[in-house]
Amino acid sequence: MRTTNILKAFILFGIISICSSCIEDYKYEEVVGPPQIAFSTNETEFTKQSGSILSIKAIVIDGQDVRHEWKYNGEVCSESAELAYELTTVGTFKLEYTCTDVHGSSNKIFTVNVKPGDIEGVVFSTDKSxxxxxxxxxxxxxxxxxxxxxxxxxxxxxxxxxxxxxxxxYPIIESGDYEVVYTITKKNQELKKTFKLTAIASEHSSNWFVWQDMKQYVICLKDDETKVVTHHNGSSQFVIETYNGSNDQKFMKGNYFGYSAGDTHLEYTNIYNVGTNMTMNEKGAIVSADVTAPGNCAADGWRGWYFIIDEHANARMVHFLETWDYTATYTVAIKGCILTVSDDKRTVVPVFYDRCKEDGVRDHNDYNALEGQYYDFKIKAVEDM
Known part of the structure; x- marks a missing residue:
């Protein structure tokens, strides 16, 4: 019997040793893949004028010691993350980007349509008119x-x-239709090009910003438009960082509500961060926007903001509570909220104020006292950065 027990113990020890070895091997197995790359633009097809510069930046999300390569019409034109390539020939061409590291390579194809310029010898920064x-x-x-x-x-x-x-x-202050005419004179000859601008404002107020459907925006500091509002996964704050084109620095409209009747003008837009799908509520807390698809998120007044434009085209971010006429929100405990930036201009912070001094009675005194103090932002379309 004793010999049998020793044998059983030996067999059990061997099984445990084998299993431990398997577990240890599995635990240290590293799962790797090719580099993950984002780009400074979501476009995959460009229309440009002959003589213009095609600029794109590749942003490495995950990769080690990566190598970049850009090919235009089959020829290598850059081996850095940033491409700045002058388009000299009219036609349609393929631009191919490849990023390689020890684990593999990632590839992206763009189409570039190059057309003749509107004025010979003059290249405009945009192909739109x-x-x-x-x-x-x-x-x-x-x-x-x-x-x-x-x-x-x-x-x-x-x-x-x-x-x-x-x-x-040209900062856009008032809604309406504008005609912009550019004239160049050289060699005693005048050449012109005309642009059309339709400037829009909210139908509920002449000085409220309009977030257009499926359009990506950047929220900049008014006194330094290279600094933008950013959010990173896991962070409990919106922060201010130098613009680099990443999705963490871009915002979209996910839902809109507007209403007017008599003297009542209500509006909010649910915006969300493109990179993290997060937004901010009335307490200044970072919360999920419940994004279901690009350009769609939960309709929620507690996460709703509207954007007042001043005479310098600066934007004030105000919570929907400021216009909400629902009586139950007129309580001392539920504060109004405006967003601004910290003194060191590194984070976005809420500014709270009393919407009423006694329950059920709306009081604008504290809000009016903020006038002119918190216009800290410019809102720009991504293509204008």
Whole structure:
């Protein structure tokens, strides 16, 4: 019997040793794959003028010691993360990006349509001639002139001269239709191009920003538009970082509500961070926006914001509670909320104020006392960055 027990113990020890070895081998098995890459644009097809610069940046999300390669029309044109390529030939071409590391490679194909310029020797920063933008945005167009002949420039907005440089940067303050005419004079010859701008505002107020469907925006600091509102997975705050084109720095409209009757004007937009699908509620807390598809998230007034545009095209972010006329919200315990930036301009912080001094009675005094203090943001479409 004793010999049998020793044998059983030996067999059991061997089984345990084998299983432990298997578990240890499994525990240290590393699962790897090719690099994960994001891009500074969501577009896969571009239409550009001959002579313009095609600029795209590849952003490495996951990868080790990656190697970049861009091929235009089959020829290598860059081996860095950023591409800045002058388009000199009219036609349709393939742009192929490849990122490689020790675990594999990732590939992305773009189509580039190059068309003749509208004015010979002049390259515009945009190929569009008609724009629809909200108040609070800016219409920005620049020109590059080929050759060394001296030239003069003129930009007119609805007949009035606005700029005489190669840069046109027009902040949109009022809704309406605008005609922008660019004129270049060189060799005693005038050449013109006309642009059309439709500026829109909320139908419920002439100074409320409009988030357009399926359009991506960046929320910038008003005094430094290279600094933008950002959110990263796991973070409990929106932070301010230098713009690099990542989805963590982009926002979209996911739902909209608006109502007007008599003196009542209600509105909110549910916006969400494209990279993390998170938003902010009335307490300034980061919460899920419950995104179900691009451009769609939960309709929720407690996560709803509207955006007041001032005379300088700056945006104030105000919670829906400020306009909500539901009597139950007129309580001392439920504060109003505006978003601003911290003193060190590193994070977004809520500013709370009393919507009423006694339950059931609306009081605007504290809100009005904030006037002019918290216009901290500019809202720009991603393509304008």
């Amino acid at each position: 008609e724009f629809t933008k909200s108040i609070g945005e800016s219409l920005r167009i620049s020109v590059t002139v080929k050759g060394t002949d001296p030239a003069t420039h003129e930009w007119k907005v609805n007949g009035a001269v606005y700029s005489t440089t190669t840069q046109f940067d």
